[in-house]
Amino acid sequence: MAKKVTIRQVANEAGVSVTTVSQILNNKGGRFSEKTRNKVLAVKEKLHYVPDFNARNLILHSSKMLGVLIPDLGNPFFSSFVKGVQDYSRDATYMPIVFSANHDANLETYYLGKLLEHSVDGLIIASATITAEAIDKLVKPLQVPYLLFDQNQIANLADRIEVDDYHGGYLAGQHLTQLGHQKLAMLLPKDSTVNVCERLRGFKTAIKDAGLPENNLVEINANFSMEAGYQATKSILDSGVSAVFCADDLLAIGLYRGLEERGLKVPDDLSIIGYDDIDLDQYVNPKLTTIDQPVAEIGRESAHLLVNRLEKPDIDRQLIKFPVKLIKRESTGLKK
Amino acid sequence: MAKKVTIRQVANEAGVSVTTVSQILNNKGGRFSEKTRNKVLAVKEKLHYVPDFNARNLILHSSKMLGVLIPDLGNPFFSSFVKGVQDYSRDATYMPIVFSANHDANLETYYLGKLLEHSVDGLIIASATITAEAIDKLVKPLQVPYLLFDQNQIANLADRIEVDDYHGGYLAGQHLTQLGHQKLAMLLPKDSTVNVCERLRGFKTAIKDAGLPENNLVEINANFSMEAGYQATKSILDSGVSAVFCADDLLAIGLYRGLEERGLKVPDDLSIIGYDDIDLDQYVNPKLTTIDQPVAEIGRESAHLLVNRLEKPDIDRQLIKFPVKLIKRESTGLKK
DNA sequence: CTGAAAGCGCTAACAT
DNA sequence: ATGTTAGCGCTTTCAG
Numbered sequence: 252m253a254k255k256v257t258i259r260q261v262a263n264e265a266g267v268s269v270t271t272v273s274q275i276l277n278n279k280g281g282r283f284s285e286k287t288r289n290k291v292l293a294v295k296e297k298l299h300y301v302p303d304f305n306a307r308n309l310i311l312h313s314s315k316m317l318g319v320l321i322p323d324l325g326n327p328f329f330s331s332f333v334k335g336v337q338d339y340s341r342d343a344t345y346m347p348i349v350f351s352a353n354h355d356a357n358l359e360t361y362y363l364g365k366l367l368e369h370s371v372d373g374l375i376i377a378s379a380t381i382t383a384e385a386i387d388k389l390v391k392p393l394q395v396p397y398l399l400f401d402q403n404q405i406a407n408l409a410d411r412i413e414v415d416d417y418h419g420g421y422l423a424g425q426h427l428t429q430l431g432h433q434k435l436a437m438l439l440p441k442d443s444t445v446n447v448c449e450r451l452r453g454f455k456t457a458i459k460d461a462g463l464p465e466n467n468l469v470e471i472n473a474n475f476s477m478e479a480g481y482q483a484t485k486s487i488l489d490s491g492v493s494a495v496f497c498a499d500d501l502l503a504i505g506l507y508r509g510l511e512e513r514g515l516k517v518p519d520d521l522s523i524i525g526y527d528d529i530d531l532d533q534y535v536n537p538k539l540t541t542i543d544q545p546v547a548e549i550g551r552e553s554a555h556l557l558v559n560r561l562e563k564p565d566i567d568r569q570l571i572k573f574p575v576k577l578i579k580r581e582s583t584g585l586k587k
Numbered sequence: 588m589a590k591k592v593t594i595r596q597v598a599n600e601a602g603v604s605v606t607t608v609s610q611i612l613n614n615k616g617g618r619f620s621e622k623t624r625n626k627v628l629a630v631k632e633k634l635h636y637v638p639d640f641n642a643r644n645l646i647l648h649s650s651k652m653l654g655v656l657i658p659d660l661g662n663p664f665f666s667s668f669v670k671g672v673q674d675y676s677r678d679a680t681y682m683p684i685v686f687s688a689n690h691d692a693n694l695e696t697y698y699l700g701k702l703l704e705h706s707v708d709g710l711i712i713a714s715a716t717i718t719a720e721a722i723d724k725l726v727k728p729l730q731v732p733y734l735l736f737d738q739n740q741i742a743n744l745a746d747r748i749e750v751d752d753y754h755g756g757y758l759a760g761q762h763l764t765q766l767g768h769q770k771l772a773m774l775l776p777k778d779s780t781v782n783v784c785e786r787l788r789g790f791k792t793a794i795k796d797a798g799l800p801e802n803n804l805v806e807i808n809a810n811f812s813m814e815a816g817y818q819a820t821k822s823i824l825d826s827g828v829s830a831v832f833c834a835d836d837l838l839a840i841g842l843y844r845g846l847e848e849r850g851l852k853v854p855d856d857l858s859i860i861g862y863d864d865i866d867l868d869q870y871v872n873p874k875l876t877t878i879d880q881p882v883a884e885i886g887r888e889s890a891h892l893l894v895n896r897l898e899k900p901d902i903d904r905q906l907i908k909f910p911v912k913l914i915k916r917e918s919t920g921l922k923k
Numbered sequence: 924c925t926g927a928a929a930g931c932g933c934t935a936a937c938a939t
Numbered sequence: 940a941t942g943t944t945a946g947c948g949c950t951t952t953c954a955g
C-alpha cells in the first residue's frame with residue numbers, strides 16, 4: 252500500500268540529516284536553531300510527511316494502542332463504555348482497538364491473542380466469560396498491563412475500577428420492598444460474574460432487612476439480552492412474584508414484550524426494575540425504573556487508569572470507585 | 588512493553604539460521620528437510636514465539652488492519668454492521684479497527700488520520716458527514732483502498748455496496764397510502780446523504796403513484812437519534828399528517844415517546860413506519876413496522892469487497908446490491 | 924538444503 | 940548545533 256514519504260526525503264529536501272528531522276519532529280529539538288527547526292517543519296508539511304508507524308513502534312517498543320475487549324457491542328451499556336474509552340484515549344493520544352466477543356469464550360481468546368500479537372500497550376478487559384487462565388497464559392507472559400472491568404477480579408494487586416454493585420442491588424431491593432412487594436424475583440445470567448453476584452447479594456440483604464424470609468426471593472437465569480428477558484417471561488409469571496429485579500436493562504425490556512403479549516401491565520401486574528440506566532429506558536413504555544451506573548465516565552476512567560499505568564509503571568495500585576443511584580421512573584409501583 | 592522472544596532466539600534454540608525459521612514459519616519452507624521443519628515448529632511452540640508485528644509490517648508494507656469509520660456506535664444498526672465486518676475480517680485474518688465519530692466531522696477527520704497513520708491496509712467509511720475533500724486529501728495520496736457505505740458516492744469508479752434505498756422508500760409510501768393515508772410526513776436529517784434522499788425520492792414516487800398531490804408530503808428534519816425523534820413530535824403533530832415515515836428506527840422510537848407523553852396512540856392516532864429493522868423494533872409497543880435492510884450481511888460483504896480489492900488490486904470494479912423489504916408489524920394501520 | 928547479508932524507516936547514543 | 944552510526948526484528952535475495 253501507500254506511497255509513503257520517508258524521513259530521509261524530508262531530510263534531503265530540508266538539507267539536513269535524518270537525525271535532525273527525527274529530533275525536531277519528536278519535540279526533542281531544543282538544541283537546534285530556530286531556522287533549522289522551521290525549515291524542517293515546513294518541509295514536513297509540504298511533503299505531507301507522516302512517520303511510519305511500524306518503524307517507529309519497532310524501535311520504541313510501544314504501539315500507542317489499547318486493546319479493548321467487551322462482550323457485546325449491541326448492548327448500549329457497552330457502546331457507552333466504549334465511547335468513554337475512545338474519548339479519553341483521544342485526549343491521551345492512544346488508539347483503542349475494540350472487539351466484541353459476543354459472550355463467546357473462544358472468540359475472546361482469539362481476539363485477546365490478536366490484540367497481543369498486534370502489540371497493544373495495554374488492555375481493558377470488560378468481558379465476562381474470559382477465564383483467569385486465558386489471561387494468565389496469554390497476557391502475563393508478555394507483561395502487558397491490563398485492567399478488568401465488570402468481571403471477576405482475579406487478583407487484588409491489579410489496578411481496579413469498582414462500581415458499588417452491592418449497593419445497587421440493595422437499592423433495588425429496598426425500593427421494591429418499600430412499595431410493599433413481598434415475593435420477588437431476580438433475573439440474572441447463570442454463573443454470573445462477581446459484580447452481578449454482588450447485586451444479588453445486596454438485593455438479598457435489602458429483602459432480609461425488610462423483614463422478609465429469604466425464600467421469598469426466586470432467582471431466574473437469563474443471559475444479558477432482550478431476547479433472553481422475553482424468553483424468561485413464563486418462568487417469572489409462574490413463580491408468582493409481584494416484582495422483578497433485572498440484572499440489566501435489556502432483560503427488563505425483553506420482559507416488557509413478554510408481558511405485553513400476554514396482555515399484562517407494568518407496573519400493575521408486575522413491577523420491574525432494571526440496571527445500567529441506558530438511554531433507551533426513557534423511551535420504553537412505561538419508562539423503566541433502574542439503577543444508574545455512570546458508564547461513559549467509567550469508560551473514560553478505565554482508559555485513564557490504564558494509561559497512567561503505562562506511562563508510570565511504578566505508581567501504586569490504583570483504585571477508583573463509582574457510585575450507583577436509583578432512578579425512579581414508571582415501571583415500579585405499589586403492590587396491589 | 589513485552590518481553591518478546593525474537594526470531595533469533597528461536598533460531599539459536601533450534602540450531603538453525605534466522606532465515607530458516609522465517610521461511611518455515613511463513614510456509615515457504617518447502618525446500619527444508621522434514622526434520623528441520625519439525626524442529627523449528629517445535630521450538631516455536633516451546634518458546635511461544637509470536638512474530639513481532641511491527642517488524643513484519645515494516646517489511647511487508649501491510650498491517651492486515653482495516654479501518655472502519657461509523658457515525659454512531661450507539662445505533663444498533665451500526666453495531667450490527669460492525670459485527671458483520673468483524674466476522675468477515677476474522678475469517679480473512681484481518682483486524683478491523685473501528686471508530687465512532689458521533690456525527691462529528693472533525694472527529695471523523697481526526698480518526699481517519701489516525702487510521703491512516705497506523706497504516707491500515709484499507710478503509711470502510713460508513714460515516715455520513717465526512718467530506719469528499721477529506722477523503723481526497725487524506726486517503727488518496729496514500730493510495731489506500733476504501734469503500735463507502737451509506738453515504739454519498741463520490742465517484743463511480745470505486746467498489747460499491749448498494750442498498751435499494753429508492754425501493755425502500757417506495758415500499759414505505761406504498762404501504763401507507765394503501766392503508767388510506769393521504770397526508771404524510773417524512774422525518775429525516777437535514778442535508779441528508781444520498782441514500783436517505785433516495786428513500787425520500789422513492790417515498791414521493793409512491794405517493795404520486797397513489798394519485799395524491801405532491802404537497803401532501805411534509806418533510807421534517809431530525810438527526811438520527813431517539814432524542815431527535817422525540818423532539819420532532821410537536822412538528823409532526825402540528826403538520827396534521829396521519830402517517831409518518833421515519834428515516835431510521837431510532838427516530839420512530841423517539842416519536843413513540845413523544846406521542847405516549849401526549850396520550851396519543853400508535854397507530855390509531857398516527858401510523859409510523861421506520862427504517863433498518865433493528866432488533867429493538869420487536870420490543871417496543873406497538874411493534875414497529877419498518878423497512879428491513881440486511882445490515883450484518885452488508886457489513887460482512889463490505890469487508891469482503893475491501894479484502895478482495897486488497898488482495899487482488901487489479902480486479903474489475905465490484906458492486907453488490909442488497910434488497911430491502913417491508914416488515915409489517917403493528918405501528919401502521921388504516922386511516923381512521 | 925541452508926545461511927550471510929542487506930535493508931525496511933525510524934530513533935538515539937555518540938561523536939564532531 | 941548538527942551528523943554518523945548502530946541497531947529494532949523481520950523478510951528476502953543471493954551464495955554456497
